[in-house]
Amino acid sequence: MTDTTSSAPIAEVSSRRQVLLLASRYGTLAAFALLLVFNIAVTPNFLAMQTLYVNLTQVAPIVIVAVGMTLVIATGGIDLSVGSLMAISGAIAPMIFMGKLFGIESTGLAVTLAFILPVLVVMVFGWFNGFLVTKFRIQPIVATLVLFIAGRGIAQVATNGNLQVFKSPEFQFIGLGRMLGIPAQVILMIVVAIFAAALIRYTVVGRQIIAVGGNEKAARLAGVPVHRVKQLVYVISGGLAGIAGLIVIARNAASDANLVGLGMELDAIAAVAVGGTLLTGGKANIFGTIVGAFVIQLMQYTLLANGVPDAAARVVKAALIILAVFIQQRANKT
Template structure:
């Protein structure tokens, strides 16, 4: 028997042999396999799946998940979690229309447009700094620290808008969500830009190496001189900033801001996308493009179920199942 055959056959103590399947290959390529299966199913079964309008809608929907998932991946890489991303989206989305419909912005439309993008993102960054400070300096568990803003952030957004739906007509702002470049959605380009920049930061900068070191072994990183607290704050700040940008895109797509609905359950989608993309919940790994792949899978699962008449509640169960499966494959890969 050749050495290659010995690796795939397991002698059972009798005259026969038993073929063993290499599950490590499945666990290492599970995301790609899942994407191929979902795409094939939709091409065959789902009506109008390849219609340009359907593709545009899916890209628009997946963009927000992907942007938040990239930020969530950084937080998870430190060994943390961020439950406040949906609330940050709601807050940023509520602020933008208030700014560009204000008397000052109406008198200075170009300045108002810039402020309606910059100010909400800056506020989102401050939210991330708050989360990072709670985790790093007050030693509050990440799930508890971010739960604070998970509750209060949406409440602040509702107070700012008096709980009312804000509708508007602003073509320049709406371009964030509905614009196209060479027939491809603008937010698709934005996702690619963000992914490339964050990938470069993780893989080519000192901060990126420190980020992975903190998640891999925080005590060893601290003893090696890594500024653990600042690195953690940085991860939460980036995550919140990207969440704020995602909130602006949602508002731009709908030409309306509903603080009660924007970002609902986004934390589940973002965590699922990050884990499916290969992020380890214990930290130490930040697969940025894996998070994009995970976001595509999450969105396609949601779309597939709804397009084939399955209730949205079942989609939630499916997402939970995806997370469980991804975590199981991570454990299988370790063994």
């Protein structure tokens, strides 16, 4: 005779786990689809090309930074410094092509250096984050808090706290230009996403990143160079933050060290969490991060377009993060 009393709870737990796993895997896509349907039905001019352009150009820097954040979180770390690194990159670039650093103004060489040097500088700062985490074994949230606080101060000191307004069509192409009708920054976003997805899926380094986040001790015993892997992801995160900083100032035709990248670390972490990457490490869902970034951007646009204040949008964003983390935890424990 079958013991139905014991099998029923097991079936119930299994069913609940399936629901949670489905929510964890497809919940972000479902949220994105619901936002699209709602906006098509309610928000005026949502399907206009201008609306599409605005949302794509707003989300591109978030995706670029969030991809770097995904790699860091996959190793079990976190990077709070990305917003400040954007400010540093955004402060240095105009100083180069406006002739304040090398005396070469608005030339091809100056613009080229303005694209390269700021990114290299913030990659060094990213290495510094990784150095604190690996050499001194400082918790990532504390180690990156150093540049979260000091980084924006560095940018402010470099510019004497002044707004840098400029007009440089060559440089601004990264933020305003189009190729075959597609915004240049969106193309750059796609390239970054493909690179990161290929890195995780097809390379030894990608497997090492996941191994370090999944079980650092086991990875070390297996011969994975844990310190080098951790330093690498912080360098990549710094470099991508630097690129995002260039996009933002190019789009605005101005660099303000007080505002560039402000709050970006929260948007990036939110995109990663909503996208399904475990904040405890051991997983990197690049596609989920991209969808998560679009959900956050579209949610914010939806609220603002329908008269909801920005403060309320931040509350909803926080609620989304809590819900995403809750579903992940329940799916793993059930």
